[in-house]
Amino acid sequence: MHLELGNIFINDVQFGSQTKVENKTLYVNKEELITLISEDEHLKSVDVELAKPGESIRITPVKDVIEPRVKVAGSGGIFPGVLTKVDTVGAGRTHVLKGAAVVTTGKVVGFQEGIIDMTGTGAEYTPFSKLNNVVLICQPVDDIKPHDHERALRMAGLKAAEYFGKAGKDIEPDEVLSFETLPLLKSIEKYPKLPKVAYVQMLQSQGLLHDTYVYGVDAKQTLPTLIKPTELMDGAIISGNCVSACDKNTTYHHLNNPIVQDLFKQHGKEINFVGVIITNENVFLADKQRSSNWTADLAEYLGVEGVVVSQEGFGNPDTDLIMNCKKIEEKGIKTVIVTDEYAGRNGASQSLADADPKADAVVTGGNANEVIKLPPMEKIIGDLSIVNTIAGGFDGSVQKDGSLVVELQTITGATNELGFNKLTAKGF
Amino acid sequence: MDKIIITNNKLVHQGYYEKVETLFLGDFTYLQVLELVRDKIHKGHKLLTHPLSGSVKPNETPFKSIIISKKQNVMSFADLSIIEESIASAKRFMGNQVTPAWSEKILNDFRIIDLSLIENGICNMYF
Numbered sequence: 001m002h003l004e005l006g007n008i009f010i011n012d013v014q015f016g017s018q019t020k021v022e023n024k025t026l027y028v029n030k031e032e033l034i035t036l037i038s039e040d041e042h043l044k045s046v047d048v049e050l051a052k053p054g055e056s057i058r059i060t061p062v063k064d065v066i067e068p069r070v071k072v073a074g075s076g077g078i079f080p081g082v083l084t085k086v087d088t089v090g091a092g093r094t095h096v097l098k099g100a101a102v103v104t105t106g107k108v109v110g111f112q113e114g115i116i117d118m119t120g121t122g123a124e125y126t127p128f129s130k131l132n133n134v135v136l137i138c139q140p141v142d143d144i145k146p147h148d149h150e151r152a153l154r155m156a157g158l159k160a161a162e163y164f165g166k167a168g169k170d171i172e173p174d175e176v177l178s179f180e181t182l183p184l185l186k187s188i189e190k191y192p193k194l195p196k197v198a199y200v201q202m203l204q205s206q207g208l209l210h211d212t213y214v215y216g217v218d219a220k221q222t223l224p225t226l227i228k229p230t231e232l233m234d235g236a237i238i239s240g241n242c243v244s245a246c247d248k249n250t251t252y253h254h255l256n257n258p259i260v261q262d263l264f265k266q267h268g269k270e271i272n273f274v275g276v277i278i279t280n281e282n283v284f285l286a287d288k289q290r291s292s293n294w295t296a297d298l299a300e301y302l303g304v305e306g307v308v309v310s311q312e313g314f315g316n317p318d319t320d321l322i323m324n325c326k327k328i329e330e331k332g333i334k335t336v337i338v339t340d341e342y343a344g345r346n347g348a349s350q351s352l353a354d355a356d357p358k359a360d361a362v363v364t365g366g367n368a369n370e371v372i373k374l375p376p377m378e379k380i381i382g383d384l385s386i387v388n389t390i391a392g393g394f395d396g397s398v399q400k401d402g403s404l405v406v407e408l409q410t411i412t413g414a415t416n417e418l419g420f421n422k423l424t425a426k427g428f
Numbered sequence: 429m430d431k432i433i434i435t436n437n438k439l440v441h442q443g444y445y446e447k448v449e450t451l452f453l454g455d456f457t458y459l460q461v462l463e464l465v466r467d468k469i470h471k472g473h474k475l476l477t478h479p480l481s482g483s484v485k486p487n488e489t490p491f492k493s494i495i496i497s498k499k500q501n502v503m504s505f506a507d508l509s510i511i512e513e514s515i516a517s518a519k520r521f522m523g524n525q526v527t528p529a530w531s532e533k534i535l536n537d538f539r540i541i542d543l544s545l546i547e548n549g550i551c552n553m554y555f
Contacts, residue, residue, distance in 0.1 A: 109541065110534030111488060146540055206482055208544035220548055244483035283481040283545050284495075285510075315480030315517065319510060342485075342517070345524055353480055353517040354510070369524060407524075409485075 003230035006173030010099035013132035042152035056378035062114030068097040068164035079235040081216025089234035104157040114245035205280040211240035224279035224294040296327035340365035340415035366423035368409035376402030435493035472500035475507035479514035486518035
């Protein structure tokens with residue numbers, strides 16, 4: 001399976017009379033977009049704002065971030081099984097508005113989270129401050145059920161991303177990247193001396209505000225399976241996860257999974273990247289047993305020498321992570337796990353809710369309990385009052401001058417467990 | 429059914445007490461629910477759902493619902509390890525910041541989330 005990603009660089013976003021891409025600028029026809037998103041009967045009103053890198057803007061509470069993409073050649077469409085038919089994607093050519101994103105904001109429940117600051121200290125912690133963001137502010141109809149509200153916001157973001165993606169369909173990309181996954185036996189034939197490596201991606205799948213969808217199927221109702229890495233780049237996996245802002249995987253993360261990107265970079269050089277196993281993170285321990293058993297069996301069946309395992313979320317998924325790690329190691333396969341930490345404000349406490357001596361190669365996205373101060377912003381998109389009821393916020397989080405004292409866990413993507421963040425550590 | 433729901437969430441109690449044996453502890457804190465479950469595990473009940481279900485943090489939500497087996501058998505050390513780690517984790521969060529005094533509307537949102545976490549799959553649990 002071969003996919004070309006055509007990146008169209010976007011350096012600016014502006015409102016205009018027609019939605020189009022011109023001179024590296026995304027022009028947004030606000031009325032047309034609002035009409036499209038307002039089709040959903042669950043939404044009472046829709047507004048659109050723009051937020052660019054360096055502007056004094058705080059967006060909160062952030063639900064999802066989505067990169068606009070469009071299929072130009074090959075079967076299926078972006079977000080298969082959700083916005084388009086369930087055709088298998090991941091082959092042909094896809095155009096990407098690189099540097100642009102759709103951000104959805106809205107208060108599904110009273111305690112909510114997710115901050116993107118476009119400048120200042122907070123901006124350094126989130127990769128989305130570097131993007132030209134089109135922000136959808138959606139107000140639901142009165143007395144809407146949280147499940148319907150979450151779904152309406154999720155669909156609004158995806159529809160907007162698809163809408164903007166289409167503007168890039170006939171644009172010549174600034175760069176074209178090429179990715180190929182061969183059938184397993186051919187891949188082994190091609191690189192007989194390289195160690196075979198797979199990626200195990202764990203998907204949040206626990207319930208309301210904690211869900212992920214694979215080709216439109218709720219991941220908690222799936223069994224671990226194989227998926228080609230290029231399918232992820234075409235939106236085969238989307239986020240319905242609105243909890244744990246710092247370490248949830250937004251749809252943007254799924255489309256740009258850095259572990260997939262890095263494994264591809266080493267493919268054919270140091271390793272033979274043979275594929276991706278996706279598995280879930282359910283509440284029931286029997287589900288955890290079943291899924292980790294299957295995941296380890298699939299890794300063994302592929303005959304890999306090593307796997308990278310990434311987690312999503314806090315607490316309960318720590319157990320899935322350790323089960324996966326332990327069972328895969330017991331098959332004689334080396335593992336590296338990618339997680340983040342809730343190690344207390346001084347970073348001295350135990351980081352995970354589960355552990356095992358076999359988990360001896362760990363990459364961390366950072367300590368989500370770390371306290372930071374965010375300067376006031378001139379403009380708030382969304383609702384700042386919620387910061388006092390935000391995860392990692394606390395009474396008095398909002399200071400008199402509008403600055404915020406919060407834990408890192410409030411910042412969207414700050415300790416992302418795919419490594420899509422900029423935190424690092426220094427040895428002394 | 430061969431299971432017991434232990435909960436301090438009235439929505440879970442209202443939704444399930446007629447179908448599943450439910451131990452409703454309306455005045456228990458999140459941590460007290462976990463500690464009671466630990467005691468049950470010591471007595472040989474099996475842990476069926478993860479105590480830290482959901483990514484809502486233990487110092488955010490006051491509500492917790494956990495399912496254990498009705499049958500008692502030899503104590504499972506694996507289950508004991510999970511519940512002890514969960515209690516340690518919850519205490520760590522509460523040491524950072526105690527659970528705020530939420531409005532009734534927000535409390536109800538937390539109840540709905542907790543209910544959603546527990547109801548997914550409860551009907552197709554066969555053991």
